[in-house]
Amino acid sequence: MELNVYQLYQKMLAQMGPTGWWPADSKEQIIIEAILIQNTTEANATRASQGIKKETAYDFTKIVKLKREFLEELVRPAGFMKNKSRAIQTMASWYLQHESNPAAIVEKYGDDLRSVLLSLHGVGPETADVLLTYIFEQAQFVADKYARTLFGLLGVEGLTDYQSLHRRLSLLPAPFTYADAQEFHGLIDEFGKTHFRPISKFQSSFLADDSLRLDG
CATH class of the missing domain: 1.10.1670 (Endonuclease Iii, domain 2)
Known part of the structure; x- marks a missing residue:
């Protein structure tokens, strides 16, 4: 048919x-896992995510203050630990700068939001589209x-x-x-x-x- x-x-x-989907307790968790899942298996991304959860409870204020080397060790199971650690802290900082308010972010950037996301370190097309779907509630x-x-x-x-x-x-x-x-x-x-x-x-x-x- x-x-x-x-x-x-x-x-x-x-x-x-x-x-x-996406099985998570918060939008912050989804943001982190959307970065971790890049170029690895779901099992590896989950291991890294659980390590970050244990240390920070996915609190972006805590995550941006972590020493990069320490965050890299938490990210290690998901691979590309330097790039993904930088991406997580960049995204967390950007989200906090916008008061962790997805609706306000959508209102501010409108149709340009995907381009804005792609301009952030470590956010490629697939990650941007995951964020648009699960964080910013777009079809x-x-x-x-x-x-x-x-x-x-x-x-x-x-x-x-x-x-x-x-x-x-x-x-x-x-x-x-x-x-x-x-x-x-x-x-x-x-x-x-x-x-x-x-x-x-x-x-x-x-x-x-x-x-x-x-x-x-």
């Missing part, structure tokens, strides 16, 4: 049930590897890197809400963990006989 993006989301939700699409793999298997061609899909799908169309966007990202990633290891498992999934169109 040919599906549009919203129909794909609805089918995945009906088959899999809600994932509740943003996260064009990560799982999404590109799924869409490719559903017949969408030319998905070579993050930008190749982002150019075609950035803001999710109506009737998507920001809550739908959060759930859709979670569903795609949970689907990928189950059906892309190995990739041949996709052929026995509930989406195996479907195709996707991005223009409707």
Whole structure:
């Protein structure tokens, strides 16, 4: 069956049930984990996140005051500890400068917010889109590897890197809400963990006989 993006989301939700992504106790935790998860496994990012939680309870005021070397050791399990430590402290400082108020940040920057996030050290396109979705409550699409793999298997061609899909799908169309966007990202990633290891498992999934169109 040919599906549009919203129909794909609805089918995945009906088959899999809600994932509740991003599982976290605070927006500060999500910000930290969005940086930690870059180029590593979920298990490694979680180990680093739990270390930061133990030392700071995800309190950004405490995090910006940590000695960089100490924070690097906490980040070490997630890899790229120097870059990610700097990114965490940069993002924490920026968020505090804006009084930790996502609504006010959205009001201040409007459509320029993604560009502002990308200007911060260590925030790339995927991280920026995760933050827009989960921190700033926008119906943003996260064009990560799982999404590109799924869409490719559903017949969408030319998905070579993050930008190749982002150019075609950035803001999710109506009737998507920001809550739908959060759930859709979670569903795609949970689907990928189950059906892309190995990739041949996709052929026995509930989406195996479907195709996707991005223009409707």
